Amino acid sequence: MDFVEKRLTARAKRGDRDAFVELIEIYKDKIFQLAYRMVGNRQEAEDIAQETFLRVYANLHTYDDSYKFSTWIYRIATNLCIDRGRKKRPDFSIDEEAEGTEGLDWHSRLSSKEQTPEEKVVTQELQETVQDALSKLAPKYRSVMVLRYIEDLSLQEISEVLKLPITTIKTRIHRGREALRSKLRFM
Incomplete structure (x- = not known):
């Protein structure tokens, strides 16, 4: 994966949008899950994941490829989660799951044929x-x-x-x- 990531990041840094889309595909679920585990709210986690990729895109020229890309993107996402926690204010969303519907989240998509x-x-x-x-x-x-x-x-x-x-x-x-x-x- 490191070789593939290095090639994709090098292409993305040169402005190849398809390479950047491939990087998003590799990391979108991982970044969402990281954010969800840290903030505990699906909507906030989606916002953080989106903001992470926007920041990665905007700052890709600063990425030092002597480090793993995963380390860099996890740092961005983690910092966004921590910042969100610091600025936490009570928020309520109509998209938030209603009480009693917890089974309708991403956990329910995990494959478990035997359960x-x-x-x-x-x-x-x-x-x-x-x-x-x-x-x-x-x-x-x-x-x-x-x-x-x-x-x-x-x-x-x-x-x-x-x-x-x-x-x-x-x-x-x-x-x-x-x-x-x-x-x-x-x-």
């Missing part, structure tokens, strides 16, 4: 519980937890995305796990 309806409900409730607990973590812990356990990034990659030393990342992961564990205990 019974009861197992699906249990899985959905567990996902909602974890997402709720995750959304209550401080942003500095939420970001490392999502990048590590949802996006499966290495400590080095998280360090590059957040521009923090690995020792800080390890501390935040440890404290984030402890905070998540205590929040899940009381749910």
Whole structure:
């Protein structure tokens, strides 16, 4: 994938729109899922994903291809999520899912041919519980937890995305796990 990404980013930097569209296709779901895990709201996650790609397009000329493209785009998306959390204001959208329709989100699209309806409900409730607990973590812990356990990034990659030393990342992961564990205990 790195070779393909390098070729696509080089072409996109030269103004090839088709190459940029291919980069969007590679990352659109990953960026949406990252944003959704960090902000806990589908509409906000879609807005953040869109803003991420707009910023990538506008700043592609500044991308240093000695670094992984994934690190750069995750950094942009993570920073947008953190900024959104800082500016958080109560917002209500008519597009937001109504109470009791939680099964109609992206979790329901995960392939699970073997699950019974009861197992699906249990899985959905567990996902909602974890997402709720995750959304209550401080942003500095939420970001490392999502990048590590949802996006499966290495400590080095998280360090590059957040521009923090690995020792800080390890501390935040440890404290984030402890905070998540205590929040899940009381749910």
